[in-house]
Amino acid sequence: xxxxxxxxxxxxxxxxxEFKLSTLGHDVVAVSDGAAAIxxxxxxxxxxxxxxxxxxxxxxxxxxxxxxxxxxxxxxxxILLTARxxxxxxxxxxxxxxxxxxxxxxxPRELASRVQALLTRSG
Amino acid sequence: xxxxxxxxxxxxxxxxRLGAMAAAMAAIAVLGVVLSTxxxxxxxxxxxxxxxxxxxxxxxxxxxxAAVAQWGSTGAKSAADAYRQALVRLPADEQEVRQFARGxxxxxxxxxxxxxxxxxxxxRYAAPRMKAEGGTPPTLQQVRAGSQLFDSIRSAxxxxxxxxxxxxxxxxxxASFRLKGTILAVVLLAILFWWLVSRSRRRLMTELSxxxxxxxxxxxxxxxxxxxxxxRLAGPKEVQAVATALNEFADAQARxxxxxxxxxxxxxxxxxxxxxxxxxxSHELRTPLTTIAGYLELVAEEFEDDLQPRHExxxxxxxxxxxxxxxxxxxxxxxxxxxxxxAEMEPIDLALLVREAVTDVRITAARRGIHVExxxxxxxxxxxxxxxxxxxxxxxxxxxxxxxxxxxxxVEVGLRRSGATxxxxxADHGIGIPAAEIDRLGTRFFRASNAVHNExxxxxxxxxxxxxxxxxxxxxxxxxxxxxxxxxxAVRLTLAPDQLPAPLPHELLEAEEAAAATAPAAAGVVxxxxxxxxxxxxxxx
Numbered sequence: 001x002x003x004x005x006x007x008x009x010x011x012x013x014x015x016x017x018e019f020k021l022s023t024l025g026h027d028v029v030a031v032s033d034g035a036a037a038i039x040x041x042x043x044x045x046x047x048x049x050x051x052x053x054x055x056x057x058x059x060x061x062x063x064x065x066x067x068x069x070x071x072x073x074x075x076x077x078x079i080l081l082t083a084r085x086x087x088x089x090x091x092x093x094x095x096x097x098x099x100x101x102x103x104x105x106x107x108p109r110e111l112a113s114r115v116q117a118l119l120t121r122s123g
Numbered sequence: 124x125x126x127x128x129x130x131x132x133x134x135x136x137x138x139x140r141l142g143a144m145a146a147a148m149a150a151i152a153v154l155g156v157v158l159s160t161x162x163x164x165x166x167x168x169x170x171x172x173x174x175x176x177x178x179x180x181x182x183x184x185x186x187x188x189a190a191v192a193q194w195g196s197t198g199a200k201s202a203a204d205a206y207r208q209a210l211v212r213l214p215a216d217e218q219e220v221r222q223f224a225r226g227x228x229x230x231x232x233x234x235x236x237x238x239x240x241x242x243x244x245x246x247r248y249a250a251p252r253m254k255a256e257g258g259t260p261p262t263l264q265q266v267r268a269g270s271q272l273f274d275s276i277r278s279a280x281x282x283x284x285x286x287x288x289x290x291x292x293x294x295x296x297x298a299s300f301r302l303k304g305t306i307l308a309v310v311l312l313a314i315l316f317w318w319l320v321s322r323s324r325r326r327l328m329t330e331l332s333x334x335x336x337x338x339x340x341x342x343x344x345x346x347x348x349x350x351x352x353x354x355r356l357a358g359p360k361e362v363q364a365v366a367t368a369l370n371e372f373a374d375a376q377a378r379x380x381x382x383x384x385x386x387x388x389x390x391x392x393x394x395x396x397x398x399x400x401x402x403x404x405s406h407e408l409r410t411p412l413t414t415i416a417g418y419l420e421l422v423a424e425e426f427e428d429d430l431q432p433r434h435e436x437x438x439x440x441x442x443x444x445x446x447x448x449x450x451x452x453x454x455x456x457x458x459x460x461x462x463x464x465x466a467e468m469e470p471i472d473l474a475l476l477v478r479e480a481v482t483d484v485r486i487t488a489a490r491r492g493i494h495v496e497x498x499x500x501x502x503x504x505x506x507x508x509x510x511x512x513x514x515x516x517x518x519x520x521x522x523x524x525x526x527x528x529x530x531x532x533x534v535e536v537g538l539r540r541s542g543a544t545x546x547x548x549x550a551d552h553g554i555g556i557p558a559a560e561i562d563r564l565g566t567r568f569f570r571a572s573n574a575v576h577n578e579x580x581x582x583x584x585x586x587x588x589x590x591x592x593x594x595x596x597x598x599x600x601x602x603x604x605x606x607x608x609x610x611x612x613a614v615r616l617t618l619a620p621d622q623l624p625a626p627l628p629h630e631l632l633e634a635e636e637a638a639a640a641t642a643p644a645a646a647g648v649v650x651x652x653x654x655x656x657x658x659x660x661x662x663x664x
Contacts, residue, residue, distance in 0.1 A: 010410050010414070012411075012414040012418075013410065013414055013417070016413075020417075054406060083409040083410060083413075104406075105412045105416045105417075107416065108417045108421060
């Protein structure tokens with residue numbers, strides 16, 4: 001049981017992730033853009049964040065950078081969601097401080113296992 | 124229109140001047156020879172005979188004097204004859220001398236004086252003595268008078284002779300002076316001629332040769348791709364015309380380059396736009412696909428135990444088509460990248476790359492009991508390649524070979540060097556390709572009829588992607604297939620010189636040049652009996 005932040009501008013995907021993670025017993029906070037994600041991280045103190053890369057305004061990558069810049073959030077595990085599967089994008093994701101990376105289309109089951117793995121690792 | 128004087132107008136005054144000089148030299152030479160000849164003629168034809176006649180006059184008088192003396196002492200008839208003969212000769216000789224002296228006042232005077240002395244001697248001494256009886260000796264008085272008279276003849280003759288000698292010397296001096304003058308004039312003219320020639324040569328050099336040499340430098344500059352160089356408008360009209368034409372050509376070239384540059388940049392921006400478009404489309408397609416696939420999974424999980432077999436089949440069909448759609452999007456994105464990207468070449472080990480690609484398909488193959496046999500050299504097979512792209516090409520080929528094989532079949536993968544090329548062959552013993560359809564291989568979305576019939580999944584883009592990638596590598600793909608027996612695909616790539624793992628930049632460049640140089644030769648080794656993939660397919664970048 002953990003508090004997880006989900007940020008995605010697509011309501012269906014946001015709800016898909018929310019459904020799946022709720023089914024597993026997690027407390028899910030869902031937002032629809034990067035700026036809200038940063039605010040929610042500071043306000044809700046989640047145990048893990050799932051961020052979509054391509055969001056209007058503040059992108060997922062920008063949001064990670066902002067989160068990592070906050071010392072209290074520096075250790076927050078972050079999973080990036082993206083439709084872009086190029087190697088360079090993956091590298092950019094890790095460079096900006098993501099802990100894991102899932103490309104769309106992804107299976108909810110796969111996402112759930114990645115989330116579980118990261119939560120276990122971070123204790 | 125270009126200025127300057129035409130070459131003809133530049134050269135003709137020079138030629139005219141030189142011609143005039145040559146004519147003047149010839150005229151002076153002729154004149155000198157003529158004048159010298161006249162002087163020599165004067166000497167030999169007029170003066171010398173006249174001088175001889177003058178001597179004859181004196182000789183006649185001397186003869187007469189001797190005859191008179193002999194007549195006086197002996198009265199011999201021979202003396203009277205000699206006197207008469209000399210008397211006859213004298214007027215003729217005197218006449219000749221007088222003729223020559225005419226016009227020469229000094230000489231005329233001397234000649235007249237000589238004639239008068241002779242006349243005086245003849246009338247006052249010789250004639251009276253010859254009239255006297257032969258053998259009558261002259262009186263002392265007569266002797267004195269005769270001697271005096273003859274003395275005046277002698278002195279007059281001496282003066283005349285000296286005058287003649289002086290005339291002869293003058294004439295001779297004049298002839299030699301004219302000759303020397305002529306030689307001097309010709310030499311002076313020759314020097315002038317030489318000076319003129321060298322001055323004209325210098326002038327032609329500066330006005331004709333130098334502009335031409337300048338033009339040559341400009342052309343050489345243009346040949347070395349110096350786009351800024353322009354010809355200077357100088358020299359004769361013709362050279363300026365060439366210079367103008369050259370400059371116009373260079374300007375046209377510059378304009379063409381500018382247009383080409385614009386085209387290139389437009390093409391690049393089109394390429395970028397296409398890449399962006401494809402990336403966006405792929406993102407936009409993947410997002411709903413994620414939702415569909417995700418909810419499908421959730422639904423399947425929620426109703427896991429309540430599903431009837433027909434519901435299972437419905438869900439399975441939906442799932443299968445979602446997978447197909449996902450594969451299609453992946454392939455379209457891969458094709459767009461392969462077509463749009465300039466390969467980033469680096470030296471790689473083809474043997475290793477082929478082994479890795481085989482590893483990627485082994486699990487899929489094993490699932491259907493298909494064995495993949497690999498015969499790849501242990502040592503490094505170096506080629507210049509975009510590693511990720513080439514890997515994708517071989518995975519596509521291997522996936523096809525496995526996909527179209529029968530269950531528990533065999534796929535054989537081989538790699539061998541052949542001259543400057545490395546040939547990778549992937550052979551299966553599967554369904555093969557109908558002969559009538561082999562030419563359409565590699566057309567977008569083309570799928571062999573037997574594959575469709577056998578419900579073998581596929582997007583019809585895999586071969587196209589593979590061919591595009593091999594094209595980018597300057598390679599060749601040859602497909603040999605018999606329906607029902609199997610397909611063999613041979614991929615030929617140009618070997619890079621041994622330079623693994625980290626080449627120096629100039630070596631890379633050389634390798635690329637070598638690859639470019641040997642690529643057509645590599646294409647030439649293709650066995651013509653094997654069908655090539657559709658021509659549109661083998662285009663080169």
